[in-house]
Structure formats: C-alpha cells, structure tokens
Amino acid sequence: MWREIEPDERLELTIHGFRVVAYVFGSGPETLFCLNGGPGLPCDYLREAHSCLAERGFRVVAFDQLGTGASERPDDARLWTIERYVAETEAVRQALGLGPVHLLGHSWGGWLAIDYALTHPEAVKSLILADTVADMPHLVSELERLRAALGPETVAMMQAHEAAGTYDHPEYLAAITLLNYRHVCRLPEWPAPVRRSLADWNMGPYMTMQGPNEFLYTGNLKTWNRIPDLPNISAPVLIVVGEHDELTPACALRMKNALPEGARVNVVRNASHMPFYENPEGYYPPLLSFLESVTG
Structure with missing residues (x-):
C-alpha cells in the first residue's frame, strides 16, 4: 500500500529557537501525527509508509525531529532528552494548528508518544504504538534472549567487544548485522525510504539516548519505564508488533x-520491526479498521 508521495506542504518552523521541518499530506478533517524512530533518524521511512493514508481522508503529518533530516542539527548533547522532545512535539502540533490528533509512534517514536500522551492527554484522540515498548529494562532482557540465539561463543564475543568499547570491530558488526536482518527488517533488500533514513x-x-546499536542500551533512556503510568492513558490504543520484532x-x-481494558494488539506475521514494509497486508487493514473505529 505504501509508496513515495510528494508532500502537499513542506513547512519550516521555528521551534524553541531551532529550525524544524514538517511535512503535510492531504487535508482531511482527521490528523494522523507520526513520530518516527531513532533517535536521530530523519522521518523519511515512517513518512513514506503512512503518507498514503491521505488517500483515505486523513491529513498525515510528520516532522524531522531536532537533530535529524532537514531540521537543524545543533551539537549539544544536553538537548537529547525525551522531555525536550515531548515539548518539541507539542510545539510542532500547536504551530501547525493540528488540534487533537491520532498519534502514531514507531519504535523510539512510541516511547515519545507514550510520554506525550501522558503529558498532553487532551491533544490525543487515539494512540498507535507501533513496534515499541514502555519498559526499557524489560526490553533489555528480551534483547538478551534474541542475542542468545546467536550461540554462546558469539554472545561472549559481543560482550568482550562491548566491555572494550570496540563496537566497530568487523566480527561485532557482523553479529549486529545478522540481528538486524532477523529483527529489524527481514526483507532481502531494504526499501529506499529505510535506506535513505x-x-x-x-x-x-x-x-546519548539509546546506545551504539539496536541491541545494546547504554544511554539516558536505559532505565525508562512507563508501565506504572499506562493506566492513566484514556485514549483508545492500538499496539502493533512484528512477529519477529526486536521490540518483541x-x-x-x-x-x-x-493499559485500560480495550487496547487492541496486531501481531503482524512474517515481519519484524518494519511491518509496514515487510507485510503491508498484515499492517494496513488493522490500522485502518482501528482508525475508522475511533473516527466513526
């Protein structure tokens, strides 16, 4: 279902003193506001996977978070916190005059979406948590399980390089590459928007926030856990996860x-962390069904 579409609007905003670039597709009465993963990735891969929903009557909005894509890239590690990104997301929503939105957060964007929904509940009509988590320590234990499938010798090798900080060693990178093809995107050739991001x-x-790769968390989010706060989310929720997802x-x-009773889960078969590319037939119909149910 996805395809690359030129945005109807490309807007340069000044957000907290920095240039942030947003992209708008369509002009429908309901807004799907997309928060992409990373941190540090341009929004291309998520934007191109959801811009097609403009043809279903939605206004689809995405933006390059500060430090990414066409947005400004300051060199100040103090800026890289989830609290600042929550404030940025709200400032973008207000600057664009979006009103209450259907908020879709993918991967790191899901962590951001959870914190945003808890901070600004009045701004969220519904919440789509795609390939994401709410408990980082639990995720770390799951990643250890995925790593263990490589075998004890490979795990010992990885741990030795992690202790030494030699993340760029070829044998360590080879193990990470294998994990990426198992649990990030299982397609033999990754789609152009993913490669571009x-x-x-x-x-x-x-x-600063996560770590050196998808399977080692050392940053300032390594102890982040919002499970105790999820009962406070009142908006309807759809959880999406790939069958082989790194965020399991x-x-x-x-x-x-x-979450409160009623949250839906879509486990997308034969997919990992990019189900909208890996198995579109398993991803889009449940997403559209959910959005139809909350826009009624």
Whole structure:
C-alpha cells in the first residue's frame, strides 16, 4: 500500500529557537501525527509508509525531529532528552494548528508518544504504538534472549567487544548485522525510504539516548519505564508488533496488560520491526479498521 508521495506542504518552523521541518499530506478533517524512530533518524521511512493514508481522508503529518533530516542539527548533547522532545512535539502540533490528533509512534517514536500522551492527554484522540515498548529494562532482557540465539561463543564475543568499547570491530558488526536482518527488517533488500533514513542517521542523539546499536542500551533512556503510568492513558490504543520484532511481542503484551481494558494488539506475521514494509497486508487493514473505529 505504501509508496513515495510528494508532500502537499513542506513547512519550516521555528521551534524553541531551532529550525524544524514538517511535512503535510492531504487535508482531511482527521490528523494522523507520526513520530518516527531513532533517535536521530530523519522521518523519511515512517513518512513514506503512512503518507498514503491521505488517500483515505486523513491529513498525515510528520516532522524531522531536532537533530535529524532537514531540521537543524545543533551539537549539544544536553538537548537529547525525551522531555525536550515531548515539548518539541507539542510545539510542532500547536504551530501547525493540528488540534487533537491520532498519534502514531514507531519504535523510539512510541516511547515519545507514550510520554506525550501522558503529558498532553487532551491533544490525543487515539494512540498507535507501533513496534515499541514502555519498559526499557524489560526490553533489555528480551534483547538478551534474541542475542542468545546467536550461540554462546558469539554472545561472549559481543560482550568482550562491548566491555572494550570496540563496537566497530568487523566480527561485532557482523553479529549486529545478522540481528538486524532477523529483527529489524527481514526483507532481502531494504526499501529506499529505510535506506535513505539510515544513511542520514545522526548518531549524536542516538548514542546519548539509546546506545551504539539496536541491541545494546547504554544511554539516558536505559532505565525508562512507563508501565506504572499506562493506566492513566484514556485514549483508545492500538499496539502493533512484528512477529519477529526486536521490540518483541512480549513487550507488546506487557503494554497491553498495563493499559485500560480495550487496547487492541496486531501481531503482524512474517515481519519484524518494519511491518509496514515487510507485510503491508498484515499492517494496513488493522490500522485502518482501528482508525475508522475511533473516527466513526
């Protein structure tokens, strides 16, 4: 269903003194506001996967978070906090005059969406938590399980490089590459929007907030846990997770069990962390069904 579409509007905003670039598709009465993963990735990969929903009557909005894509890239690690990104998201929503939105957060964007929904509940009509988690320590235990499938010798090798800080060693990178093809995107050739976002990755926010790769968390979010606060989310929620996702179905279940009754879960078969590219037939119909149910 996805395809690359030129935005109807490309807007340069001044947000808290910095240039932030937003993209708008369509002009429908209901807004799907997309928060992409990373941290440090341009929004291309998520924007291109959801701009097609403009043809279903939605106004689809995405933006390059500060430090990414066409937005300004200050070199100040103090800026890379989830609290500042929550404030930025709200400032973008207000600057664009979006009103209450259907908020879709993917991966790191899901952590941001959770904190945003708890901080600004009046701004969220519904919440789509795609390939994300609400409990980082639990995720770390799940990642250890995924890493263990590589075998004890490979795990010992990875741990030795992590202790030494030699994340760029070829044998360590080979193990991470294998994990990426198992749990990030299982397609033999990754789609152009994904490759484009990855090629322009700003590792400053990523290293500060997350760590050196998708399977090692050392940044300022490594103890982040919002499970105790999820009962306070009153908006309807759809949780999406790939069958082989690095942010695993167990993480999705943990969120569902903590949310108020009625939260939906879509486990996308034969997909990992990019289900909108890996299995569009398993991703889009449940998403559209959910959005139709909350826009009624």
